Amino acid sequence: MDVSQTIFEEYTDDLGPEKIIHIYEPVAKLRAIVVIDNVAAGPAIGGVRMAPDLTTTEIMRLARAMTLKNAAAGLPHGGGKAGIIADPKTGDKECLIRMFARAIESLHDYIPGPDMGTDESCMAYIFDEIKWAVGLPRVLGGIPLDEIGATGFGIAECAEVAKEYIDLDLNGARLVVEGFGNVGKNVARFLEEKGASLVAASDTSGTVYNKDGINVSGLIQVKEEKGSVIYYEDAERLKTGDLLKIPGDIFVPAARPDVIDERNVGTLDTKLVIQGANIAITTGAEKALHERGVLSVPDFIANAGGVIAAAVEYRRGSEKEAFSEIKSKIRANTKKILDKTYSEGLYPRDAAEMIAKERVLSAMSYRGCI
């Protein structure tokens, strides 16, 4: 079967995706994918990811997650995502980002933001080229999402609401974080403020574990200065994959998609999962967790902090407004989906998708067909 036929038959549904664009620029060797999933509620906001192993289906799934996330958060934006297929440590990064910006100049319904492998500086290069992007540095009027820890802040607020449904005390709760990057380190920082104790964290080089607790600001300093958590001294060093076997109360996946699947979900020893990374857990693994009584809050509810701040930036709001909106929207949404989950006997993802899809379909009902 032809590739486009496969995409139309297997990957499109009543929401989208509306556009799938493959970009190849032969001089700079730029290879990129943009997926605009749905724009019924407004122009799509979604991050630009940079990694060497990105695929079209990954970007499509991430774009759908953005449609649902933006709808669930009640933002006037649809969902999209972009991926630049390259090593984010490449020396040509600025050039690739600028070429990418020029290539998307005609896509007026896609607003790029930072994601894995890109940051505020990358958004500044895009802004310089085409005059629109979110997650910009402060000096360009932006709300630097990663610097303020917008997503991590929202995940900590989500945890504080979710704990009520499983009778978990945040004070002294053991926190395990997979992927100690922008999201992971800020989750650790904000949950530590709420009384939790970080016992383990990982990155691509390994895992550090101390059952008596790891000092979060110390670990952030080590990661920033030396490049990996494994150089933190007051902890046991393990392999990256060993993190999943470490017992805890709260587990936050904040690295890559599909890290928890049907094969390894049984090793996870936790009470509450707050999904920091997008599509970090397969649907089957989520269901297995639910059957075991482990509450897992879906990605597009828990990690909406960054995009809520981006939407505030897009309408020229302040950092203070961003924090207040993240707090109120994420707390209200978490409560809404968990009330529905437990009162109607649903899986959390099904409850969340029902609420989000209803909003997208309602926005779509105003679109003309000619």
Ligand code: NAD
């Ligand atoms: P980042 O690049 O800053 O950090 C990712 C971290 O994960 C790095 O420390 C990396 O070493 C580590 N990592 C990668 N693969 C790993 C693996 N297999 N095991 C353990 N660690 C691994 O990225 P980020 O901005 O923190 O984003 C992390 C995830 O959260 C992504 O899935 C992203 O889409 C999602 N997300 C980010 C934001 C945001 O505001 N930054 C918002 C919503 C969702």
